[in-house]
Amino acid sequence: MHVFFRGLLSLFKGMKITWYYLVHPSTVVTQQYPENRATLKLADRVRAQLAFNYDENGFHKCTSCHICEEACPNASIHVIDRPKPAIAKNELDHFIWRLDSCTFCNLCVLVCPFQVLKMNPTFESSVFDQRLLVYNLTTYAGATGPVLMKQPDAEARNKLIEPRSVYDGPTALEGYHLAGIPPGLYEPTSTTGVPK
Amino acid sequence: MEITGMTAATMSNTEVPVSSLDERIKFFQNEPQSALATQEYFVNMGPQHPSTHGVLRLVLKMDGETVREIIPVLGYVHRGMEKKAEYIGYRQQVHLTDRLDYLCALMNNWVMADAVERAMKIELNDRILTLRTIFAELQRIQSHQLWWGVFGMDLGAFTPFLYGFRDREKITAIFEDTMGARLTMNYIQPGGLMYDIHPEFPRKVKDFLKYFKPILNEYDELFTGNVIVHQRLKGIGILDGKTAISVGASGPVLRASGVSYDLRKSDPYGVYSKTQFEVPVGTTGDCWDRYIVRMQEMRESIRIVEQLIDNIPEGPTMVMKFGAKIRIPEGIYYNQMETARGILGVMLVADGTEKPYRLHFRTPNFNNLWSVISMAKGLRLADLVAILSSVDIVVPDIDR
CATH class of the missing domain: 3.30.70.3270 (Alpha-Beta Plaits)
Structure with a gap:
C-alpha cells in the first residue's frame, strides 16, 4: 500500500514543477518569430x-x-x-x-x-x-x-x-523572370548583390 | 504500423473465393476460428515510426505482443559518405562528419581533424586542446539533454521534451555565437579551430552552468522519481557486460552494463588527463541503468567544463596554414574518441595525395543497434520502444 502512496507522491512532485511554470509567465522562453522581427538579433557569425x-x-x-x-x-x-x-x-x-x-x-x-x-x-x-x-x-x-x-x-x-544582376549569367534563370511571379520582386539591390 | 502477416484463412489449403465480395465475407464467417491457436507474424516498425528516431526499420517477428526476433533493415539514409571521401579532400571531409551523428557534430569533427593532425604530426597548443575539450563536453551535455527530452516523449510523457529542448537551446545559442551554426558547425578543423571564441564565451558558459545545475535536480524531480518511469524502465532490456563487449557496444550502453570503459579515462586525449571526473557505471545493464548513467554523465561533464573554463590558455587557434587542400603522408592511420553515444573511430588509408585512398568510420550507433537485438527478445513491443530510446540511436550515424 505504501508503494501506491509513494508513487502518487512522485506524480504530485512532478506536477508541482509543471504548475510552477504554468503560474510564472516570466519563465516563458517561446519566441514569437514573425512578430518579433524588429527585435530579433542573430549572432554576427551566423552563416545563412x-x-x-x-x-x-x-x-x-x-x-x-x-x-x-x-x-x-x-x-x-x-x-x-x-x-x-x-x-x-x-x-x-x-x-x-x-x-x-x-x-x-x-x-x-x-x-x-x-x-x-x-x-x-x-x-x-x-x-x-x-x-x-x-x-x-x-x-x-x-x-x-x-x-x-x-x-x-x-x-x-x-x-x-x-x-551584372543577381540572376545574370549561367544561373537557372539567365536573367529572365519566371511565369507567375511578378516581375520586379527579385530585382537585385545594387549594393549588396543579395535579392531583396 | 503495417501488418504484413497472414491470417489463418489464407494459410489454410482451402481456396479463398475471388468471385464476389459477398461470397468472400461468407467464406470468412464460416471459417472455424480456434480461440487458442496462435501464430507468429511480422510487423514493420519504421522506417517512419516516430520512436525509431529517424528512418530505422525493424522487422519484428511477433507472438501476440511479445517480440520474438528483431531484424534491422538499414540503408534509408545511406549517403555514401565513406566513398565520397575518396573524391573530396581531407578538409572537405570534416564538414561531412557533421552529418554522421548530428548531435555530436563537434566531436565528430574532432575525430577527423585529429586523425589528419596525427598523420601530419602537427603539434597543437594548449588553447586549442582546452577549447576543443570544453566544446566536446558542452556538446555531450546538449546531446544528453535532447536524449532526455525524447526519452520522456517515447515513454509517453510530453513535458520532458519541452524542458529538454528549452535548456538545449541555451547551449546551441552559445555555439551559435562562436561558430555561426547550431547543428552542423564544421568548427574543429585540422590544425585548430575555425575562429577564435566569441569574447563573451566564458561568461556565457558560466552563466549556463549556473543555470543548469539546479535544472538537473528539477529533471530528477520531474521524471526520474516518477513511479511510471520506474515501472517502465527497471528490469527492462537487460544487457550483460559480456554480450555488450561481444557486440562491440560502447559509450553509456557499455558502461551501464558494468564495464567501465571510457576513452577519456583509459586513453586520454585533449586535456582530459588534466581534469578530475568520474566515469559513471551501472550494475545490471537495464534501461534504468542506462538512464542513470546518462544523467550522471551530464553532471560529470559540468564538472569538466567548470575546471577548464576559468583558465583557458592564450595562444593562436590555428597552427597551420588554412589552404583548400591538405596532403598527408602515405600510411594507415586510426584514431578514436568517445562521443556522447560511444566510440567513434576513423580509419584513414592515405596514398600521399590530397584525397584519402580509403576512409572508414567505426560508428558507435551501428554497434549499439545490435545490442538491442539481444536486449529486446521476449519482451513486449512497448518495451522495445523504451529500449531503443535508452540506447539513444541516431540513424544517420548507422547508415552514414
Whole structure:
C-alpha cells in the first residue's frame, strides 16, 4: 500500500514543477518569430547567406583565382572569368553560388586570400521556385577595386566594367523572370548583390 | 504500423473465393476460428515510426505482443559518405562528419581533424586542446539533454521534451555565437579551430552552468522519481557486460552494463588527463541503468567544463596554414574518441595525395543497434520502444 502512496507522491512532485511554470509567465522562453522581427538579433557569425565584401566605391577584390571553387565540397560555387584584353590575367565575370546545395561549411570564406567573401546572418531566403536559389553574387564584371582605382576618373572606370544582376549569367534563370511571379520582386539591390 | 502477416484463412489449403465480395465475407464467417491457436507474424516498425528516431526499420517477428526476433533493415539514409571521401579532400571531409551523428557534430569533427593532425604530426597548443575539450563536453551535455527530452516523449510523457529542448537551446545559442551554426558547425578543423571564441564565451558558459545545475535536480524531480518511469524502465532490456563487449557496444550502453570503459579515462586525449571526473557505471545493464548513467554523465561533464573554463590558455587557434587542400603522408592511420553515444573511430588509408585512398568510420550507433537485438527478445513491443530510446540511436550515424 505504501508503494501506491509513494508513487502518487512522485506524480504530485512532478506536477508541482509543471504548475510552477504554468503560474510564472516570466519563465516563458517561446519566441514569437514573425512578430518579433524588429527585435530579433542573430549572432554576427551566423552563416545563412554568402555575399561579397564591397568597398566604399562598390568594388570588390576578387581576382577570380578559383580557390573558393576548389575548396567547396559539393561544387556550390562556380567562378566564371573573362579574358582581359590589356593584361594577360583573367578577371571576374560571374560568381555563381547555389544556395540550394550549399551546406554553409564556411570553407570558401576562410580560404579566400583577399577576404572577398563573407557569410551574412540574413536567414530569410525562401523563394517561390528552387531555380531562384542560384545567385550571381557580383554586381559587376571587371577588375578588382585597387586596379580600377588607378584609373584617372569614374568615366574611365565605367568603361572597364559591366553591370551584372543577381540572376545574370549561367544561373537557372539567365536573367529572365519566371511565369507567375511578378516581375520586379527579385530585382537585385545594387549594393549588396543579395535579392531583396 | 503495417501488418504484413497472414491470417489463418489464407494459410489454410482451402481456396479463398475471388468471385464476389459477398461470397468472400461468407467464406470468412464460416471459417472455424480456434480461440487458442496462435501464430507468429511480422510487423514493420519504421522506417517512419516516430520512436525509431529517424528512418530505422525493424522487422519484428511477433507472438501476440511479445517480440520474438528483431531484424534491422538499414540503408534509408545511406549517403555514401565513406566513398565520397575518396573524391573530396581531407578538409572537405570534416564538414561531412557533421552529418554522421548530428548531435555530436563537434566531436565528430574532432575525430577527423585529429586523425589528419596525427598523420601530419602537427603539434597543437594548449588553447586549442582546452577549447576543443570544453566544446566536446558542452556538446555531450546538449546531446544528453535532447536524449532526455525524447526519452520522456517515447515513454509517453510530453513535458520532458519541452524542458529538454528549452535548456538545449541555451547551449546551441552559445555555439551559435562562436561558430555561426547550431547543428552542423564544421568548427574543429585540422590544425585548430575555425575562429577564435566569441569574447563573451566564458561568461556565457558560466552563466549556463549556473543555470543548469539546479535544472538537473528539477529533471530528477520531474521524471526520474516518477513511479511510471520506474515501472517502465527497471528490469527492462537487460544487457550483460559480456554480450555488450561481444557486440562491440560502447559509450553509456557499455558502461551501464558494468564495464567501465571510457576513452577519456583509459586513453586520454585533449586535456582530459588534466581534469578530475568520474566515469559513471551501472550494475545490471537495464534501461534504468542506462538512464542513470546518462544523467550522471551530464553532471560529470559540468564538472569538466567548470575546471577548464576559468583558465583557458592564450595562444593562436590555428597552427597551420588554412589552404583548400591538405596532403598527408602515405600510411594507415586510426584514431578514436568517445562521443556522447560511444566510440567513434576513423580509419584513414592515405596514398600521399590530397584525397584519402580509403576512409572508414567505426560508428558507435551501428554497434549499439545490435545490442538491442539481444536486449529486446521476449519482451513486449512497448518495451522495445523504451529500449531503443535508452540506447539513444541516431540513424544517420548507422547508415552514414
